[in-house]
Amino acid sequence: MKTGKYCAILGNALGTHNLDQLVNSRPLATLPFDGKYRLIDFQLSNLVNAGVTNIYGIFSQKNVPSVLDHIRTGREWGLNTLLNHFFVGFYSNEDGKQTVCDSTYYTQLLTFLRRSHSQYTIFSTADILCNINLEQLIHVHEVNKRTMSVVYKKMPKDQMSVVNSVIKLDETDTVSEVKDYDESKHQEGDLVSMSAGIYIINTDFLIRMMEVEQHVEAPRKLRYLLRDKLVELGALGYEYTGYMKNIHDVKSYFEANMDMLDPKKFTSLLHATQKVYTKIKNEEATYFSESSEIFNSQFASGSVIEGRVTNSIVSRRCEIEKSAEITDTILFPHVQIGSGAKIKHAILDKEVVIAPGVTIEGSSEFPIIIEKYGHVTEDVKL
Numbered sequence: 199m200k201t202g203k204y205c206a207i208l209g210n211a212l213g214t215h216n217l218d219q220l221v222n223s224r225p226l227a228t229l230p231f232d233g234k235y236r237l238i239d240f241q242l243s244n245l246v247n248a249g250v251t252n253i254y255g256i257f258s259q260k261n262v263p264s265v266l267d268h269i270r271t272g273r274e275w276g277l278n279t280l281l282n283h284f285f286v287g288f289y290s291n292e293d294g295k296q297t298v299c300d301s302t303y304y305t306q307l308l309t310f311l312r313r314s315h316s317q318y319t320i321f322s323t324a325d326i327l328c329n330i331n332l333e334q335l336i337h338v339h340e341v342n343k344r345t346m347s348v349v350y351k352k353m354p355k356d357q358m359s360v361v362n363s364v365i366k367l368d369e370t371d372t373v374s375e376v377k378d379y380d381e382s383k384h385q386e387g388d389l390v391s392m393s394a395g396i397y398i399i400n401t402d403f404l405i406r407m408m409e410v411e412q413h414v415e416a417p418r419k420l421r422y423l424l425r426d427k428l429v430e431l432g433a434l435g436y437e438y439t440g441y442m443k444n445i446h447d448v449k450s451y452f453e454a455n456m457d458m459l460d461p462k463k464f465t466s467l468l469h470a471t472q473k474v475y476t477k478i479k480n481e482e483a484t485y486f487s488e489s490s491e492i493f494n495s496q497f498a499s500g501s502v503i504e505g506r507v508t509n510s511i512v513s514r515r516c517e518i519e520k521s522a523e524i525t526d527t528i529l530f531p532h533v534q535i536g537s538g539a540k541i542k543h544a545i546l547d548k549e550v551v552i553a554p555g556v557t558i559e560g561s562s563e564f565p566i567i568i569e570k571y572g573h574v575t576e577d578v579k580l
Contacts, residue, residue: 204336205316205401206245207307208238208255209323209421216359216447219569220545224264225257226445227324230530232458232468233498233513236268237324237445239476242284246275247472248332250320251282254310256303256420274475285310299419304412307420311405319404321424322396327443327454329470330396335436339398346403346424346433348373349396351442352389355381359446363393363425367435373428394438397424441466452545452565455511455528459494481514489520498531505535519554526562530570544568 208227220229227238238255245253257265265286271277272284287306311319318339320332330349339347350365358379366375376393384390407427411417418426427433441463443454457463468474481500486492491506500515505522512518512529519537528545535541536554543560547570552558557577560566566578 203316204248204250204318204320205252205311205314206250206254206320206322207310207420208241208253209321209395209419217451218448219547219567220448220451223570225324227255227257228264228268229445229451230513231327232455233496233511235474235476237327238265238268239474240327240329241322241324242275242277243472243474244322244328244330244332245320246277246475248336250332251277252314252316253277253283254285254287254307256287256307268477270477274477297418297422298416301412303419304408304417308405308408308412311401311408314401316401318398319401320396320398321420322394323421325445326394326396327445327467328394328438328440329467329472329474330438330440331472335396335398338436339434342434344432344434346397346399346427346431347436348424348428348433349394349436349438350391351394351438353392353442353444355384355386355388355390357444357450358384358390358392359444359450361446362444365391365393365428365435367391371435373433373435376425376428391435392444393425393428394442395421395425397433399424440470448545448565448567449563452528452562456509456526458496458511459509479514484512487520490518495524505537528565547572550574 217226228236231237269284276282277284335349360379362379364377364379365373368374411423443450445451445454483499484497484501484503487504490503493508495507495510495512497512498514501512502517504520505518507518508525510524510527513531515531516529516533518524518535521538522535523540524535525542527541530546530548532549533546534551536552538555539552540557543562544558544566546568549571550568551573553575556574558566559579561580564580568574
């Protein structure tokens, strides 16, 4: 693919109001995943693996440091050279409206697109987890000579959310209908053609469309603008058949992490034909003492494990003391678990400390979240 022919926009995610304390101190894009990644790593890796290295990430002004701290210079993704760039733009979202943007939103985006001199623009968001080969999508889009193409995935009903869009295609794979997901319209066992929120659109056309939108009374955020233009532009539907997870609430986020303990799903997402890049930290390997017992779990670097860990994800620099039992749980970085503590079906955010002997027990449907910097000294149960 010709360098500079494509640019990309990483948009804000939807449905984060259902992620509770997990997004109080960070946007969904920088939410930890599988011990050492962040959700945004997958979108960035998809793009750079396809040779797209002129990227603009747009986020609300809330929790800016989390984004800047993770991306930094963009070195891990090869975005820190003279010809490759990652720009971060912020907009005000104080009213909390999901679909409507403020006056600065399109001004920044239009400046980026005009300066990119690209022929095509790729748009994606952080709430859809996948490792997609965008080169194949790019090839299909160019061959079919469409103004816009959209990625969709046939998803089980139980993985859908009201913030998702359902598309219908005609015999030429052209989008003929777009609707908001309505649970009552689908039966158990149905596979729903969900828009993955990944679009390719001709840049010149996108600029003209955005110039009009920014002057309306209530301009829509770009994700909604593109969605609402699918039928009008006769967009091409591109079906993705690999692993995909729709991150829209605590349960779906918890399940996505637990999926990584399944070798087939782990390989499909993280060891497909494309590499997933993330911020590198040079640390010593995790230490497992003689008292430790490990069953079907994953560990990042720098931890000290003396207790029992079953079906769990343990991030960097965690400490699990003797006689502690961790089951079906996600530990974010720098978590400390005291001796004799029992944790089951929980998500423990960064820097959480669990006192010795404490029990925390949720369920697979409702995992308990311990907020960042929490110090738990009493039992927590559903």
